[in-house]
Structure formats: structure tokens, C-alpha cells
Amino acid sequence: MSEEVKENTETQPRNDDPRAHVISDPPPAKEEVKKEKTGAAAQRVVDPDYLILEAPRKKEFITGSEAAKESVRRANVDIAIAYPITPQSETMQQVGYLYAEGYIKDYYRGEEEIGVMSAVAGASRAGVRVLTATAGPGLMRGIEQIVSWPGGRLPSMLLVMCRVVNAPLAIQPDNIEISYLLNAGGIVLHGENQQDFYDYPLIGFMVGEKPEVTLPVAVAVDGFFVTHARGWVNMPAEDIKLPPRDCYHEAVPMMDNENPPIRISRDSPIQKSNFISYQMHAAWQQEIWAAQERAKKWLNRWLGGLIEVVNPGAKTMIVASGAAVSQSREAVRQATEKGLDVGLIKIKSIRPFPTQELNEALEHAEKIVVPEFNYVGWLAKEVKVAIDRTDRVIAGPRVFGGMTMPTELILETIAASK
């Protein structure tokens, strides 16, 4: 890692220097090479605050997959490992084009998801910034590996384009798969639209690699609605990127044989039957979830809060994540037109879960409606665990198996419950 990394722990007052955010310029082109520099070589490394919050942005009308590609272009990714599955394939193909253009140092198509998720673990242990993406059955196939990343304290980025989990076989949107990530230990963000699918991966990389966090991050969006449809996305110029991963400032040593002490067995099996080993394992698990708490500070800074509240103070509050938020926004608009008092809470971060924020934002609410794109209603369960007076919660409406969620369904649910 030749590029310098500036420590960035607190918001600093910015001076008037227009280049204050620049951490390093691209290395100068060799004189004998007359060609213009392209790809990552032409990008400036900038402060994450600048890239995420401050850099001037331009609007483009693009698909979710393209938004993810533009995010990865600016994320200074070292290696991306791909495997096709609908509706994700398009995204990792686009990431492949970035590799061909020189924005990513290594890229290959893995053998299947067990292999891919294992290789992600290997690459993260090597100290590089690593990305993959999957969907539905692919997530299920790789889940043994995925749930071991947090315990390995392996920062990495997993994009999840939610779809039906077989069987019966279907490729349609349905976010039941997020429920399988809830207890894994990693950070889980749920994007609403194309804009989120651009912003969240950049934020995720920076949060997951913070020394006090050192966790993998999954950014989920609802398949097709977000991945294949177009939306307006505000993005800064292509010539800036995040600082590289700073692997020697993380919670655990790298597996590169560069660190003392020489006897590192980071993944040592703690299989002895004695109380010291039980205690070690217990403490290790507690530490993963404590790291999630510590991630909140950074998520608040860059996500602008773990939740977004529309019409705070309304007697009826909708609580939603992902594509259900978009439908709920429209339902709130229609309800307001009819003179109804309806508000909305968008949950951006599923793990860590915004328990305190929800309690504060729902304190006054008389009715809480939780619309979801899955059968099991995992979000409604999460909300019920987080707040008091759970009789206020109406766990629905729910659609699944690829159905869309008409706004009428949300409005009818609000009207039907007294």
C-alpha cells in the first residue's frame, strides 16, 4: 500500500484550501509514456468525508447495477470475486469492466459461492480490499463462509441483490434472505433505491475497516426493483477514490507473515473443554457485537443517521427498509393528500439495529405499520423486540414471491387497523 492514509477520527473544521480533502494525487506519468493515464491511475485519493459528504455531485439516470459499478469505481477495491446469479450477475459483470479498465487490481469468476465466499475470506486476511456480490440461493450456498467472516474479523463488502430463496424455483424480488444475515455478526445495510446502492458500499468499506469495527459489511437491495430499474443517482466525478485499506490499523493481525509475534494462529480452534476456552469464545462473540455498537458512530456520520424520519410526530408511523420505503413514501404522500396523519421511518442500518433511535422516533406513535417484501416479517419482529407497547405494531402488509406492493395495500392496512 504505497498510498498514504490520513487518520480521520473526528470532524475537523475545514480551512479554505480547495485541495484540503486531497490525500494523494495520482503518481506522475512516466515521461516516456505519452499516453494519458486512465483508470485508477488517474484518480486522486481523497478524504472519505469529502468523497461521501462534500464532493460536488452530478445527477445521472442509471440502473441499480450501474450505480453499484460507479460506487466500486470510486472505492479503491483491490480484488473482486464474481459468480453469476440472477439478478446479481449484471453488477459483477460491470465490476469486471472496471477491472478491464484498470480500476481494480485483480478479478476472477469463482467456482461457486462456497468457493467465492472462502476466497473473500482469504483475500481479506491478506490485507486487501475485497468485494463480491450474490443473491438468494447464492447467499444460502455461501452462508457458512459468510457467518464466519465476523468471527475472523474480516472487513469485506458483500452486495446482496435480494430474490426468492428456492424452492419453488423463482428469481423474483423477495428479501427473506436478509433474515439469514441478522444473526451473522456483520454489518447489514438495506438500500432503498439506486442512490443508496451508490452511497452505501462506499460508506460500508470505510466503516468496516475502522480499527474499532473491523467487520464485514453487507449492502442489500431488493432485486429488480433496484438492480434493473433506473433512478436518479447523484454522484461526484470519476477521478476521486477512497483511501486504500490500511490493514495494519485493524483489530487483528494480517495473515501475511509480516507481523510479530511469529506464532499467530488467529483462527486457532478453541476446542478444549475447559472454562478458559469457553470464556475465550464467549468474549470473542461479545466483542463482535460490541464492534457493531462502535460502528454506529461512523454510520451516523456518513449515513446521516441509522434512520430517516418523514413527518415526525404523526400518529400513524410506517416503519420500513429497502424497496418498501419507496412504496411507503408514496403512500405517505397519498395519505397526506387525503388529510391523514401518517409518517415514515426508513431503517437504513439493519445491523447494527437502531433500537434507541426507533424508540425515540416512535414514542408518540399510536399505530406502527411495517410493510415488507417477504413472508416471515423479519423487520416487524425486529421492531417488536426493539420498542415497548408492541400492541401498536401492525406486522404488515407483506408481499412475497415476486409480488409488487401497491400503495393502496399500505393505505388499506392503515385504515383497517383501529
Next chain:
Amino acid sequence: MSLKTIRPATGFKEYLPKEYQDLIDDGPFLRQRKVSELGSFKEAIEEHPMCAGCAMTLFIRLVFVALPSLEHTVICGTAGCGRLAITQGAVPFVYGNYGDTNAVATGLKRGLDIRFKDTPKDVVVMAGDGGLADIGFHAVMHSWFRKEKFTTIMLDNEVYGNTGGQDSGMTQKGMVMKMAPTGKKFEKMDMLGLAKTAGVAYTARISTTNPTRIANTVRKAVLIAREVGPTFIQAYTSCNIEYAIPTPKVIDDARDVEKDRYGFEEYYSDEAQTYWDESEKERKRLRKAAKKLK
């Protein structure tokens, strides 16, 4: 890593365990140790929790002597007896999930290659027959087809020893094992043949009988993997517990099996052969030059 990174700060050394001090002062780092030197230097692995008389442990000990650049090596393993000993070695060891070794090694090796352009970092997979031929089979095969540049060493004891004696794909046909109550129904898997088909640069079949040959083979496999492509060593490392081999007879058994069906056998791809011949020539030239200087 250089010895600098393991050498403790002045004044601190005396508080470290004797074992650590010895590794720094008289360990296996930064110079290739020979089998003939065993007993005269501090080995990367000494204490271990393996069964008395375990041939696999002897083999692992020899691997640690043979690795050409111990200070730049990372070992990947999986569940099984082998890792109980390997984790005790003074080399970073990745104990991932079940049967993920060759996929983890792929990501690890590629990641290390991105970060360390001038220092070759050797990744070595060392796992059992169950881990590599059964649960990790797909990852092993695809790492070979992709020509990933690391060595795979199979500790073939022809049984799931750690879980108590179930048959693996590498168990011989007809053997009555814990999950083959009427005898195993199919032949021992031909992993060496599969390796050749997949385009592995160098393969070797070896038994635990000749320490120098084991060390030379391992060293060769790691060096060829570094420069040419994937390499594979399939080593007979008997399980004296599950196969009821009396402890004093373990090496006799290794000799018998070697004679009967596990004879030493090497295969080089054309590219690997050319590379190895040339590097041998170079080593001879250097040895001669060094002699002259003396």
C-alpha cells in the same frame, strides 16, 4: 518478514519464553535447514497433541523443515487431525471453514501478490484426504484448473481420523469403516490423475519413509508453485489408531504400503520440468562458485 520483525525490543527478550528466544537465535528462519540438521536447531514445530507414533506428525515436522522460505509462508488447513499439529508451528496458519482450503488460499495468494510485489509469499495448503478429496474437492479442482500458484499437500491417512474412523474417498475399496459398515463400495480416488488432467505443474506421491526425499519434494513443490503453477503432493501418513497399526510398526507399515501401492512417483508438466532443470543448473553453478571462493 525479516528477522527484524520477530526480534523483541532490547530488554524485553529475557521476559519472553525460552522457546521464542530460541526461535530467534537458532530457528529455521532466513536459511534453508536440512533434514540432516534436525536436532541441532530450534524447529518451527516441536510440541503437539498428536497420538503417539503418528506418521502424519513426522511428515508435518519434515514439511516445516523443508519449506524454502518459512518467514514468508502462510499455511491454510481445515478440520482434521493435521491441523492440531500444524497450528503449533511458528508459521501463520489459516483455519477456515470445512473444506475451504483451496478457495481461501486462492484469495490469500492473490491478495498477498497485490501487496507484496517484490517478495514472493508462499501459500501452502496442508489438509487431510477428507478435507481435500471429499468436502473440499470442488475448491481443490478449481484452484488447479485456474492455475493458482500455491502448493496443496494432502495428508492421506485414508480415513476421517479426527471424527473417529469414517471412510473417505481416499479409503481403499472394501475397507470396513465407521460409515462403511459393509465395506467401502468404490475405489480410492485417483487425485494424482485428476491433478494431471487439471493441468497441475508438479505432482508427487510419497510415503513417510525417507525424510530427505520428503523434504526435497516439498521444497521442489513450493518453488515450482511460486514460479510455474499449482503443485500437489499426496502423502501416505497412516492413522495408526483407526487402522490399528502398533506404534513401533508405523514406519514398517509406511514401507509396506509404499512397496505395495504407494511408491514414490513424480510428474512434471513440460513447463515445470524446464523451470526445474534450469534452476537446478543455476544452483549447481552457484554451489561451484561458492566452493571456489572458499
